[in-house]
Amino acid sequence: MLAIIFRYALRNILRTPLRSFFTLFSVALIIMLYAVLASMGNSFTQQISTVLEQEDIDIVVQAKYAATPVTSIIKDTTVTAITHFNGIRSYDSMLIGRKRLYGKSSIFILGVSNYDIFAQRLGFNIIKGHALGDTTREIVVGEKMIKMHGVSVGSELELNSGKKYLIVGIYSSWLNFLNAGMVINLEDAQQLMNKEDKTSLLFLTLNDTTRTAEVIDRINNQFPDMRAIESQQLPDYLGPIKSIFYFSKIVSVMTLLIAVAVLLNTFIMAISERTKEVGILSAIGWSRQMIVSIFLVESLLLSFGGGIIGYMCSYPVMSILLSNFANISMYLPEAPSLDIFSNVLLMSLFIGLFSALFPALYATKINISKAIRHE
Amino acid sequence: MNSLIEVKDLHKVYDDGLIQSLNGITLTLEAGKIYALMGSSGCGKSTLLNLIGTLDTPTSGEILYEGKHLDEVGSLSTFRRDFIGFVFQFHHLIPVLTLSENVESALLSNHDVTAAERRERAMSLLDEMGILHRAESYASKISGGERQRGAIARALINNPKVLLADEPTGNIDSKTTKLILKKLRNHVEKTSGTILIATHDNNIAAIADVQIKMEDGKIISVEHNQLPRKMSNKNTINNPEF
Numbered sequence: 203m204l205a206i207i208f209r210y211a212l213r214n215i216l217r218t219p220l221r222s223f224f225t226l227f228s229v230a231l232i233i234m235l236y237a238v239l240a241s242m243g244n245s246f247t248q249q250i251s252t253v254l255e256q257e258d259i260d261i262v263v264q265a266k267y268a269a270t271p272v273t274s275i276i277k278d279t280t281v282t283a284i285t286h287f288n289g290i291r292s293y294d295s296m297l298i299g300r301k302r303l304y305g306k307s308s309i310f311i312l313g314v315s316n317y318d319i320f321a322q323r324l325g326f327n328i329i330k331g332h333a334l335g336d337t338t339r340e341i342v343v344g345e346k347m348i349k350m351h352g353v354s355v356g357s358e359l360e361l362n363s364g365k366k367y368l369i370v371g372i373y374s375s376w377l378n379f380l381n382a383g384m385v386i387n388l389e390d391a392q393q394l395m396n397k398e399d400k401t402s403l404l405f406l407t408l409n410d411t412t413r414t415a416e417v418i419d420r421i422n423n424q425f426p427d428m429r430a431i432e433s434q435q436l437p438d439y440l441g442p443i444k445s446i447f448y449f450s451k452i453v454s455v456m457t458l459l460i461a462v463a464v465l466l467n468t469f470i471m472a473i474s475e476r477t478k479e480v481g482i483l484s485a486i487g488w489s490r491q492m493i494v495s496i497f498l499v500e501s502l503l504l505s506f507g508g509g510i511i512g513y514m515c516s517y518p519v520m521s522i523l524l525s526n527f528a529n530i531s532m533y534l535p536e537a538p539s540l541d542i543f544s545n546v547l548l549m550s551l552f553i554g555l556f557s558a559l560f561p562a563l564y565a566t567k568i569n570i571s572k573a574i575r576h577e
Numbered sequence: 578m579n580s581l582i583e584v585k586d587l588h589k590v591y592d593d594g595l596i597q598s599l600n601g602i603t604l605t606l607e608a609g610k611i612y613a614l615m616g617s618s619g620c621g622k623s624t625l626l627n628l629i630g631t632l633d634t635p636t637s638g639e640i641l642y643e644g645k646h647l648d649e650v651g652s653l654s655t656f657r658r659d660f661i662g663f664v665f666q667f668h669h670l671i672p673v674l675t676l677s678e679n680v681e682s683a684l685l686s687n688h689d690v691t692a693a694e695r696r697e698r699a700m701s702l703l704d705e706m707g708i709l710h711r712a713e714s715y716a717s718k719i720s721g722g723e724r725q726r727g728a729i730a731r732a733l734i735n736n737p738k739v740l741l742a743d744e745p746t747g748n749i750d751s752k753t754t755k756l757i758l759k760k761l762r763n764h765v766e767k768t769s770g771t772i773l774i775a776t777h778d779n780n781i782a783a784i785a786d787v788q789i790k791m792e793d794g795k796i797i798s799v800e801h802n803q804l805p806r807k808m809s810n811k812n813t814i815n816n817p818e819f
Contacts, residue, residue: 203685203686203692206685216673217672217673479671482671483682484654486658486682487657488654489654492685569632569633571627574632574669
């Protein structure tokens with residue numbers, strides 16, 4: 203039975219080849235957009251979350267009213283006070299900023315208090331030159347920065363009027379967004395961004411992690427302008443990550459709705475044209491479920507076909523985007539993840555079922571004798 | 578005689594009573610007989626077939642199937658599949674299915690029949706109808722006569738006790754008409770069933786056991802043929818004697 207139903211559904215798709223092609227094309231296009239945009243969102247949030255989960259950072263402190271780490275300002279006096287609390291084993295601070303380079307796109311600049319610790323935490327691998335030392339006016343840059351700006355080890359970058367910085371190394375990190383940035387010493391960064399005696403984030407490691415809540419309460423009470431949180435909670439407080447997270451969800455829902463609308467339109471037309479056929483099948487003893495199953499199989503073939511084609515097309519599209527729009531490389535991975543693929547399969551299932559089910563159920567409710575006379 | 582269908586005071590109106598299609602039809606269809614339902618276009622023949630075939634519901638009146646009301650027969654689609662066969666005027670085969678798939682389709686929901694058995698029955702019927710060579714052709718690619726024979730094979734594959742045919746020989750040649758009538762007669766004899774044929778064709782009326790004439794939604798006469806013409810079982814469409 204399944205074989206005939208499958209053949210029947212497949213031939214129905216081929217019965218109107220142009221319409222089926224455009225339906226498939228539309229679903230593929232929508233799914234491809236989803237795969238690219240969701241990859242972007244997922245990649246960025248995952249990168250941040252993974253750093254915080256993997257490393258031995260217990261508490262993160264940032265300015266309470268800062269929407270993003272870039273706008274967070276913690277004065278050195280506050281850093282000193284907090285780091286003198288009992289129970290704090292070590293600390294690191296980071297200044298994050300963006301700088302437009304030679305009038306081109308702006309890049310991430312990380313000023314770090316201890317390069318070796320950060321490099322270890324963020325999985326930096328020096329692929330050319332050497333690591334950042336104590337010398338000022340030196341920088342290490344991400345491998346994507348090299349491609350974006352055509353610089354190399356030994357080049358000098360004029361990041362501020364009259365102040366040149368020597369590129370001493372090129373790093374590669376599994377944190378994709380950092381590969382499009384650069385790292386300098388904290389003091390250099392403070393000067394570069396005119397934020398002397400200030401940092402953006404403070405990372406604390408405790409002697410005893412069972413006292414995390416106690417230390418957080420103490421910081422928050424003593425410094426009302428600061429927000430201390432457990433490191434795992436940081437993504438929830440970071441504006442861009444929250445935005446990307448919600449953006450990703452909105453994209454998913456919109457994708458679903460548009461794809462359902464496209465396929466629903468196709469099936470309303472198909473069922474309207476095949477009302478007589480539905481009547482004939484009912485007359486020869488087909489049950490309602492069997493008739494509905496024909497339309498469901500057709501719909502699922504189109505939605506899964508479109509979904510898989512769309513997912514596969516997202517590979518070359520992401521590759522083209524990465525090679526032509528270097529700015530987005532910090533958000534966009536090389537290829538969509540398997541998580542996205544499983545989402546695509548689930549979405550295809552939902553799109554297929556939802557688009558055909560209601561028109562098919564409606565069609566099988568029509569009076570059979572009227573359906574047979576339908577032209 | 579064993580009555581298969583009893584129609585009692587059947588009325589059917591359309592458009593909120595503006596069109597009275599059937600106006601108090603009372604009729605009994607007995608096992609082993611072929612009935613020719615005659616009358617001008619619009620007299621209610623097709624409506625009566627549709628109501629007996631459970632494709633539509635009457636406005637009033639009742640239809641008994643082997644003495645049972647429709648609400649006693651269980652699943653309507655299963656009842657239609659097992660008890661009733663339809664032959665439509667314009668064959669109504671599914672164009673994207675092959676002829677054999679079309680015939681098999683009427684058995685598809687019967688899980689008691691294996692795929693191999695279903696296939697065998699379909700091929701056997703197509704052979705009897707002289708269109709086995711067209712088994713793998715799409716319904717849209719064969720002639721009108723072949724399609725109509727395919728539609729009859731589809732109607733017969735379940736061995737239904739009641740066969741309802743709406744102008745089954747309309748628009749086809751006399752040779753094919755004879756073959757179809759022979760097959761229908763054989764079916765009635767084999768299954769002890771009954772056939773109700775809506776027709777304008779006097780040749781069909783001549784081979785029917787009973788001629789029912791309708792006018793304006795009413796039965797105006799019922800005539801029993803004394804010697805309905807029997808057709809030889811040896812005849813086939815390819816036999817010169819046919």
